[in-house]
Amino acid sequence: MTTLTRQDLNFGQVVADILCEFLEVAIHLILYVREVYPSGIFQKRKKYNVPVQMSCHPELNQYIQDTLHCVKPLIEKNEAEKVVVVIMDREHRPVERFVFEISQPPLLSISSETLLSHVEQLLRAVILKISVCDAVLDNNPPGCTFTVLVYTRESATRNMEKVQVIKDFPWIVADEQEVLMQEPRLIPLKTMTSDIVKVILILAKKIH
């Protein structure tokens, strides 16, 4: 039974991997549920032993994967505070924001007793919640697009520029227009706490 501590690079990688997989599935699911793209491009696949909808469109998949690939090093070092999926209308004004607040407990060690299946279970719950979130949401106007924002702690972005990965897939500082929503209504959807990671999903929607 190996025990990994925070200092182990492996630990950070494991958590980052888990989170990035989860975020990928979550983003695909959000795109499906909110009808950002026509449902024809989605295909039912299996994740955490439940069916989820994933897109088959290669460019979309590539975009999402590149995005998460860049986010992964931030999560490894625990520098990513929030990952936000923003749904914007045609004029690039945010309509909805799905905020994933990610935090990792500082003094932490995982052992094989921390069953990953427990984490799976919790992530499954978050995914289920996304699937039914349109109960509280109105339909989006047509022609919506999405974007992914990452809020980092301190000044992690300065280091990011040096990373090769970022050079191939450049990130820019987000416009205020895209970031701020006027008078949003916040709806916490799901909190998931486990030994290795804590994820809170909050939905912010514009009040019409």
Added chain:
Amino acid sequence: MVTYKWLSLTLGVHVNTAKQMLYHYLEQRRKEKSGATLHATYLVSGKCLENGSMCHKVSVVREEKLEDIKSKLDMTVSIHVYSIQKSELKDSGPLYSTDYDAVKENLKNCNKYSAIRCAAAVPVSSGQLQRAQEKVLAAAPDTEGSKPGLNDHMAAASKISVKQPKGIMGMFSSKATPKSEEYSKEVKTEQKDDASPAEGAKTRPSSKADALSKFFGKPADKNAATDKPDKNIKEEVEGALTSLSAVSKTQSHSSPEHKQSIKEELLKNSSAAKGDSKDTGNKTKRLEQSDSEDEKGESQKTKRRRIKQPQPDSSDDEVIPDSPPVPEPQTRSLENEVKKEPVSHQEILEGKRRKRRRVLKSKTFLDDEGCIGRDHFILCTFKITAHLNHESVERVTEKGYESESYSESEDDFKASSYPSEDSVSLKQSLGKREEEKKLKEKGQKKAPAAANKATKQATIFGFFQKK
């Protein structure tokens, strides 16, 4: 979201009580007319005439479609509330997710509250269970050994396997209804059978067949294939095993594309039973190609990631020869067991795999251990991962020129990233693979550019030589 099954397991009540609870709640809330609107799904079952035969259809439908479905059925046997949720469901996935955890916790007695009973469904003794498990593991590399309970309770198994595919499929497409018909047929046939060890093997192929037919959309074939008496299944399983070992010997060059084990088992059954392939040529090819795959991994109980996408086949169909000596290939496959994971990663490069195999056949490359010939692919993968360090320095230069031309095609694959699910569980082999890639890239720069189409196939295997 609340399904009746979840409610019954959570509250510890009989399913019929749960269904009634849901119904009353729905009525009450709708009468109040305040608050959020509730959506409901219903489970409808009844008889209808289809393709000239009377069939029993069970489907889960949204409320709007309820009347529609009812009118299609000649005789409606039952309707009840399946689930209630606030949001309008686009997709049946969440219905399954809701139940998943509750069912998992009560796996052994998840049918405690169910209304379906079968006197013949008694838990098999552990000895019988073991035998059944061995057979199933030999026949299909299914790694769901964690659910032996499902095999024990036929009623439970058929109920659950029927329910899940129904839930997933019953909602939208018109294809769903013929399939649900065949599931209910299977429920009946299963219930008629006596409890025996073969049941364990049969229930699994049947429930797998359900999932499989979903993917292929050919209910007629699958239904016929699975509605067999026990004896037949037993024979098929054994016959399949010997034919598998045969195939692995002579067909090591065919593309062992990474299919679901379900597919393999089912195709095996159908082709073995029917003599010649009643299925389309495609499926037979898949069977043959997946057989060698099958043989390598299956009896070794290694968990491997199954890639769901059906893969394009071409050529390479060889008739499965008669059974050669069984023990020999099996021992060989024992050696290969450990190497299953890196091999499965290779399979992700779909079409390329086949080419790689062909290369080996034509080339007689010098193996340290002097293994030449067709089977060497199996042994070579073993060697490659085992002797990462010292082995093929010579090979780097030999195959150097080949790897150059490989890069063209390889680049395409680099762009398509690996399924992200790989990272956690197959981290190690992925790490190895990335090493391979890096080494290959370095090798390419040194190698002379001798891009040649004929050697392109060679390069793909050359990729694996260079460590």
